[in-house]
Amino acid sequence: MRADFLNVELQQIKDAGLYRQLRRVDGDQGPTLMLDGREVINFSSNNYLGLANHPALAAAAKAAIDRYGSGSGASRLISGNMTLHEELEAKLAQFKNSEAALVFNSGFQANIGLLATLAGEGDAILSDSLNHASIIDGCRLSKAKTLVYAHCDLNELEACLKRAATARRRLIVTETIFSMDGDEAPLREIVELAEKYDAMVMVDEAHGTGVFGANGAGVVAKLGLASRVLIQMGTLGKALGGFGAYVAGSRALCDLLINRCRSFIFTTSLPPAVMAMALAAIDIVQSEPQRRDALRHNCQKLKHGLSQLGYELGQSESPILPLIVGDAGRCMALSAALLIRGVFAQGIRPPTVPVGTSRLRITSMATHSEAQIECALAAFRDVRGEE
């Protein structure tokens, strides 16, 4: 079969100004990176607390390899359920204040598997319009009717709940901190609506975990809603500095997932080193609130500095600052202009974000120094007017 369509499609992507290429990082994931052979200050990472290159995580991984070997050898239900998986799940349940937890190989796999397990034909999923691609794909996979409500719009959510009154089950799904806008869902109100209309709530805490709540457990913990949110999903690869994901909830929820969730069942389980890193990361998150303080301080400094330069950054109170440019080409040009000045702030284009809202997604880290933030602000001052 001829494969001309590959080049045709690539050309179409290029013509639309949406062609993507990989950049190469040499060395570790710190506040500075060796990016394509040049040192730059990193404002494009989800390593919010600086754990991805923390020596305690590396030491835990090495010790786990020495004790348990490198691979898990099989899926969880065959011979791949190791002591460390269960240890991590017990720790996650305690961290998230839930009855039980279940580890997944990635957030993407967790979301598609969860939604396809918990909703099906005859059910309704109510999904925020800015939910992550993995949630969108999970909705599609589930075969449930998906009602998309405008971003964080409680009136629209309520109207959707009314429309879904005759569905067998209703499931509201939202990120707590939105990945590309950094704003926070009105979770308390969402939970109240869910209770009023007999709906389940599933939250994606990919960007809330480690960052919010007194012990870093996330937005659900910050608001004291653990007992009212049925499904708390989150990742281990962002603020927790490692890889993988989890679901926290009731024992029955986890047992049903073990029995029915295809993205949990039909995949080799995460290796021991990854489990050990997550265990070490949760210890640090719980015992070092000063990392969250440093992160908050750095976010405020960067946000204040950018606002003073005249940049508009939306509603974000999180480490994710969206600088909306609009046009994809201009957005990438601005990102390139900053990179020339040693500042890496990745441009984000459709389909990751809606058409016409291309942006720089600028993220802070607890481990940025004052000088690095000053340096970024100087670069943003230099390129002011190019956006």
Ligand SMILES: Cc1ncc(COP(=O)(O)O)c(C=O)c1O
């Ligand atoms: C909100 C959200 N959910 C899920 C995911 C997927 O998580 P993972 O990277 O572990 O697959 C991401 C990350 O890309 C995310 O931002």
